[in-house]
Amino acid sequence: MSQRKELHQSNKNKWKRLFYGLLSVNVLFLLVIVALIFWPVSENTFPSNEEQEAQESSEFTVRTTKNNLNELINAYIDQALSNTGHEYSISLEEDVHLIGELPVFSSTVPLSVHLEPLVQENGDLILEQRSISLGLLELPNQRIMSYMEQYLSMPEWVTINPQDEEIYVAVTDMDLRSNFEVSVEHIDLEANNIAFNIRIPYRTLGIDQIEP
Incomplete structure (x- = not known):
């Protein structure tokens, strides 16, 4: 009975880690998108005619x-x-x-x-x-x-x-x-x-x- 409980607890912890890992990836992806949107645009670096x-x-x-x-x-x-x-x-x-x-x-x-x-x-x-x-x-x-x-x-x-x-x-x-x-x-x-x-x-x- 205790083994089954330990196995259940282990699976629960495993899914919890997967959930938080996936959440971290999503948050990181969201931060990258926001940074790209609001990052100041650099001036044109193409050489002038002169x-x-x-x-x-x-x-x-x-x-x-x-x-x-x-x-x-x-x-x-x-x-x-x-x-x-x-x-x-x-x-x-x-x-x-x-x-x-x-x-x-x-x-x-x-x-x-x-x-x-x-x-x-x-x-x-x-x-x-x-x-x-x-x-x-x-x-x-x-x-x-x-x-x-x-x-x-x-x-x-x-x-x-x-x-x-x-x-x-x-x-x-x-x-x-x-x-x-x-x-x-x-x-x-x-x-x-x-x-x-x-x-x-x-x-x-x-x-x-x-x-x-």
Whole structure:
């Protein structure tokens, strides 16, 4: 009789342990669900566009002189103006000196414009007019710049703004065969201190991506 009672008590204790064990598992599962629901959401860890771009390219700063840049600019102008009938050149002195000719009536009149280069935050350049003349003609500055806008052949990334008496040079929009991206870092013509940033996409070198 006592053995049967002990066996009954043992089975009772066994089921009690199983019950509390199952209850503990359910409580733990419930706590995990509640924690997942109310846990603060972390910020997006995906890289931003700038970070992604930085991972897919490298940037270098290149310094040069007025003479080297002057030769490069005029070589580009000569090629761009070939077979157009237009003629002008750039001389980097204490400022940017544009020299050329504009058609007036049945002749051409010499053009001379002195411009102050101002680097923009995005790496583009504004050439702000300091002085301008069209031969011996006494015309308002805006009128002369309107003639420039009308008759001077410029690349698509160069815009003449007569109203503001300036020329906007969108260096960052230049279409380069190498696919390099260029922006102006610093220009001080008086100190002969000129620097450009050149971003080289890895795909240009046949590289998909370099791991950080």
